Amino acid sequence: MAVYLQVLEELEAEGEEIISSSKLAQLCGVNPSQIRKDLAYFGEFGVRGVGYYVTDLKESIKHFLGLDKTxxxxxxxxxxxxxxxxxxxxxxxxxxxxxxxxxxxxxxxxxxxxxxxxxxxxxxxxxxxxxxxxxxxxxxxxxxxxxxxxxxxxxxxxxxxxxxxxxxxxxxxxxxxxxxxxxxxxxxxxxxxxx
Amino acid sequence: MAVYLQVLEELEAEGEEIISSSKLAQLCGVNPSQIRKDLAYFGEFGVRGVGYYVTDLKESIKHFLGLDKTxxxxxxxxxxxxxxxxxxxxxxxxxxxxxxxxxxxxxxxxxxxxxxxxxxxxxxxxxxxxxxxxxxxxxxxxxxxxxxxxxxxxxxxxxxxxxxxxxxxxxxxxxxxxxxxxxxxxxxxxxxxxx
DNA sequence: CTCACATTGAGAAAAAATTCACAAACCAAA
DNA sequence: TTTGGTTTGTGAATTTTTTCTCAATGTGAG
Known part of the structure; x- marks a missing residue:
């Protein structure tokens, strides 16, 4: 999960707004289904036919991990x-x-x-x-x-x-x-x- | 594996010569079968009806992990x-x-x-x-x-x-x-x- | 030597994790 | 509105890991 976060932050820095599970999987070196399962575990963040909004997803993971506070x-x-x-x-x-x-x-x-x-x-x-x-x-x-x-x-x-x-x-x-x-x-x- | 090693070293220090997979499992907080499978993976070290010789097993694990040299x-x-x-x-x-x-x-x-x-x-x-x-x-x-x-x-x-x-x-x-x-x-x- | 008991090693069973596959949902273009 | 192309979410299938079970083997007492 921490790996996803890191990759998402890099994507955001590069100005990417949307990412699909398959591209994210490639960047993280895992299987696309794995990603979808993991993310579905704590909410529905994706949009069918579109993918995941990078910033939203990043914020959601941060919140889940408790990284949105100091x-x-x-x-x-x-x-x-x-x-x-x-x-x-x-x-x-x-x-x-x-x-x-x-x-x-x-x-x-x-x-x-x-x-x-x-x-x-x-x-x-x-x-x-x-x-x-x-x-x-x-x-x-x-x-x-x-x-x-x-x-x-x-x-x-x-x-x-x-x-x-x-x-x-x-x-x-x-x-x-x-x-x-x-x-x-x-x-x-x-x-x-x-x- | 490193956990087993640590526990074995403690056992040796306490003067224990023989340990059964069930006792070792208890000390490591895992299942006895787990231990037997792990140890069987790189050789047969146990003696049926007896258990494992603490010092022998410790040395074998150290060798396996490459901790027998500097x-x-x-x-x-x-x-x-x-x-x-x-x-x-x-x-x-x-x-x-x-x-x-x-x-x-x-x-x-x-x-x-x-x-x-x-x-x-x-x-x-x-x-x-x-x-x-x-x-x-x-x-x-x-x-x-x-x-x-x-x-x-x-x-x-x-x-x-x-x-x-x-x-x-x-x-x-x-x-x-x-x-x-x-x-x-x-x-x-x-x-x-x-x- | 035989018997009762203890414990391993390994195959079978169960559980957990991973991957597949596809309906449901979304977008864009016609 | 309908059609075609994507991509998610999720149940099914598969693979991996963990646990159970028991025959094989060793010990020690009688």
């Missing part, structure tokens, strides 16, 4: 990875705003990263309400990840993205996703061995 | 993200070694990151042979990504991991994989909206 994120752990994410283009562009930078290290607190000031992790709860933070991102060293998660949960945030290579345990109503760099490398080396 | 990687683009990867634990632990750090910026060249010295990207080809680099990792800004890719291809490296939010074009015999942080965030916000 999401406020907090980063916990301001090392190299945290700083990289704060400055990362693609994240901003998709409607995700990093509005808080948290760390435990007293020497870092008060330091500026971009236009954010690093705040003590203990103040996460207070700041989460003030800044309406919906997603917490953990970029601490592994041994601090669980503590970071605890602070995030405590602050009432219901979604966590964990970059630290450790499993964390949270209540059932909190969604967690893991970014594992090694997975990508395993895929590549696997491909290098087997066709 | 892979040499080069990072092109030494910003925050590049530095984060160089220092990242999980990567080293899986047998991937970052052996080269490359950047275009003359002010960075010669600087030390961990025990690596930043080298000019133009010397990538020469260094790739010397260091036997098999995987190139792009962590440049988007507008430099294609140029980085060109240098990597030029150096005869056949696998690229691109962290930059741009598509790159390379010859057919070069494998490319993309790390898109926004995908993870989209998943989380989607889950926050729909169950």
């Amino acid at each position: 999401w406020n994120c907090a980063i916990v752990g301001i090392g190299n990875l945290g700083r990289a994410l704060i400055n990362h283009r693609a994240i901003k562009d998709k409607g995700y705003r990093i509005v808080g930078a948290f760390d435990w290290d007293p020497f870092k607190i008060g330091e500026k990263v971009g236009d954010l000031e690093i705040i003590c992790t203990r103040r996460l709860k207070e700041k989460a309400k003030e800044l309406n933070i919906q997603i917490g991102i953990i970029t601490t060293p592994p041994n601090r990840a669980q503590r970071a998660a605890n602070h995030i949960v405590e602050a009432g945030i219901k979604a966590i993205l964990n970059f630290s290579p450790t499993r964390i345990s949270v209540p059932d109503d909190v969604i967690v996703d893991y970014v594992e760099f090694s997975r990508y490398l395993i895929y590549l080396s696997f491909k290098l061995i087997h066709g | 892979w040499n990687c080069a990072i092109v683009g030494i910003g925050n993200l590049g530095r984060a990867l160089i220092n990242h634990r999980a990567i080293k632990d899986k047998g991937y070694r970052i052996v080269g750090a490359f950047d275009w910026d003359p002010f960075k060249i010669g600087e030390k990151v961990g025990d690596l010295e930043i080298i000019c990207t133009r010397r990538l080809k020469e260094k790739a042979k010397e260091l036997n680099i098999q995987i190139g990792i792009i962590t440049t800004p988007p507008n430099r990504a294609q140029r980085a890719a060109n240098h990597i291809v030029e150096a005869g490296i056949k696998a690229i991991l691109n962290f930059s939010p741009t598509r790159i074009s390379v010859p057919d015999d070069v494998i490319v994989d993309y790390v898109e942080f926004s995908r993870y965030l989209i998943y989380l916000s989607f889950k926050l909206i729909h169950g």
Whole structure:
């Protein structure tokens, strides 16, 4: 679905107003029926005999994916990875705003990263309400990840993205996703061995 | 498959010598038949009436995935993200070694990151042979990504991991994989909206 | 050695995902 | 208005994936 969105945005930028499922399928590298099934799943957007209106469809998918609003994120752990994410283009562009930078290290607190000031992790709860933070991102060293998660949960945030290579345990109503760099490398080396 | 491996490593650390497909399935959160099919796919490792020998199975999977040897990687683009990867634990632990750090910026060249010295990207080809680099990792800004890719291809490296939010074009015999942080965030916000 | 029990490997069955195929609907031109 | 050319939406057919089932095989006790 995210692939369709990306292609649709490119089409819109090129000034295309209407696209058929077969052309879109070609651009996405999938089967036309696949596209029609996927799109029919959350509404009827096409016009028979015509195709899909690029802008309308793009907006509908964005709405479906929740990309028509901005999401406020907090980063916990301001090392190299945290700083990289704060400055990362693609994240901003998709409607995700990093509005808080948290760390435990007293020497870092008060330091500026971009236009954010690093705040003590203990103040996460207070700041989460003030800044309406919906997603917490953990970029601490592994041994601090669980503590970071605890602070995030405590602050009432219901979604966590964990970059630290450790499993964390949270209540059932909190969604967690893991970014594992090694997975990508395993895929590549696997491909290098087997066709 | 990578999940099985992780669980097996934990089991081995706990001193377990034998595991049945049903127990392993429980730990991985999948169906026992699934496990047996997956494992049977690349050999017969189990013993009927007994189960699987944890260490043997772990080694077999590692071999299958190509994790029984070390892979040499080069990072092109030494910003925050590049530095984060160089220092990242999980990567080293899986047998991937970052052996080269490359950047275009003359002010960075010669600087030390961990025990690596930043080298000019133009010397990538020469260094790739010397260091036997098999995987190139792009962590440049988007507008430099294609140029980085060109240098990597030029150096005869056949696998690229691109962290930059741009598509790159390379010859057919070069494998490319993309790390898109926004995908993870989209998943989380989607889950926050729909169950 | 034989028997009772446990567990794999693999074929059969079931479920899920993908693709096909075509009626229904739309547009444009005559 | 009618006709011909498109393209969607959807039920049917197909393919793929997952799960079930059970004979084959191994262990250990008697």
